[in-house]
Amino acid sequence: RKEVEQDPGPFNVPEGATVAFNCTYSNSASQSFFWYRQDCRKEPKLLMSVYSSGNEDGRFTAQLNRASQYISLLIRDSKLSDSATYLCVVGSAASARQLTFGSGTQLTVLP
Amino acid sequence: NAGVTQTPKFQVLKTGQSMTLQCAQDMNHNSMYWYRQDPGMGLRLIYYSASEGTTDKGEVPNGYNVSRLNKREFSLRLESAAPSQTSVYFCASIGLSRGTYNEQFFGPGTRLTVL
Numbered sequence: 250r251k252e253v254e255q256d257p258g259p260f261n262v263p264e265g266a267t268v269a270f271n272c273t274y275s276n277s278a279s280q281s282f283f284w285y286r287q288d289c290r291k292e293p294k295l296l297m298s299v300y301s302s303g304n305e306d307g308r309f310t311a312q313l314n315r316a317s318q319y320i321s322l323l324i325r326d327s328k329l330s331d332s333a334t335y336l337c338v339v340g341s342a343a344s345a346r347q348l349t350f351g352s353g354t355q356l357t358v359l360p
Numbered sequence: 361n362a363g364v365t366q367t368p369k370f371q372v373l374k375t376g377q378s379m380t381l382q383c384a385q386d387m388n389h390n391s392m393y394w395y396r397q398d399p400g401m402g403l404r405l406i407y408y409s410a411s412e413g414t415t416d417k418g419e420v421p422n423g424y425n426v427s428r429l430n431k432r433e434f435s436l437r438l439e440s441a442a443p444s445q446t447s448v449y450f451c452a453s454i455g456l457s458r459g460t461y462n463e464q465f466f467g468p469g470t471r472l473t474v475l
Contacts, residue, residue, distance in 0.1 A: 257400070281462070292450055292466035293403070336402070340462070348464060350395075352402035 252276060253351040255337050261357045266327045270354045272320040272337030281340030282313055284322045286333045287353065293336055296322075327358045362386055366451050366467035373441045373474045381436040381470050383451030391454045392434040393418075393464070394426060396447040403450065409434055441474045448472070 255272045262268050274282075282299035297304065299311040299320055310323040320337055337351035364385045373379060385392065390411045395403040395418075405418030409428040423445060425437045438445060451467040 253402075292468055293464075294466070295463050338464075347405070347408070350403040352400055 251351075252349045253337055253339050255335075255351040255354050257352060257354060259355040259357055261359055262327055263359050264327055264329060266358075267323065267325045268327055268356060269324075270322045270335055270337075270356075272322075272351055274318050274320070274337075274339045274349075276339070276341070276349075277315075277318060279318075279339045279341065281348075282311075282320050283338040283340075283348070284309075284311055284320075285336040285338055285350075287336055288333045293350075296335070324356075327356075329358050329360060332356055332358045364451055364453055364465050364467035366449075366470050368470060369468065370471045371473070373438075373472065375442060375474060377441050378437070378439050379441065380438075381449055381451070381472075382433070383435065383467055384433045385451075385453040385465070386432065387453060387455055387465065388431070389453035389455040389465075390431070392428065393452040393454070394424075394434070394436045395450045395452065396420065396445075397450060397469075398447050406436065406449075441472075443474045446472060446474045 253274050284296040285293040286296045287293040297306050299313045303312040308325045312321045334353040334355045336353045339349050341347045367382045393408040394406040397403050404420050406424050407426040409415045412431045415426050427435045449470045452464045454462050454464045
């Protein structure tokens with residue numbers, strides 16, 4: 250079983266749609282959680298951290314369920330510019346400086 | 361402030377050739393990392409360096425060596441390249457973002473093809 254699992258997609262949605270991505274992780278002692286965004290042929294960039302209480306940044310909402318070892322990302326009112334691959338990232342409890350990356354979920358927002 | 365820089369951007373090698381990928385960061389970060397990214401596999405950690413003078417193996421270290429030359433620079437060496445090392449290589453460093461949590465900053469990547 251992979252340490253961090255994501256649905257690879259692709260998700261093809263129309264502009265304005267709401268889309269949700271899910272991610273599960275296997276290490277119950279994980280301490281830090283992130284969503285990164287990676288554009289085609291570019292490096293990953295931090296989208297947002299995920300806090301236990303859930304957090305929102307504009308059209309993006311991230312949630313963490315420690316009991317189920319599950320992280321989600323919700324994108325409301327999708328824009329064409331949201332098209333990218335979204336990576337779920339989990340930080341080790343042993344070392345906060347070691348991160349495990351999911352394979353990513355590909356999103357295409359269609360006009 | 362250039363962030364994390366990598367050279368070269370592209371490279372084609374023949375099986376058995378050697379090369380060094382260079383990485384530098386100007387953010388005064390202690391920790392630096394080398395990853396490879398393959399389709400469907402996500403990012404996999406090759407080696408990391410928690411601080412100047414230390415290096416540790418990651419998930420897929422075989423066939424690679426690293427050098428933490430100083431706080432700024434962390435190089436990755438392929439001594440005898442193999443086609444299985446065809447990949448996109450990312451260097452990264454980690455530091456506090458917005459003063460509250462560790463964020464990993466990536467370089468633009470090196471696309472390596474081994475024939």
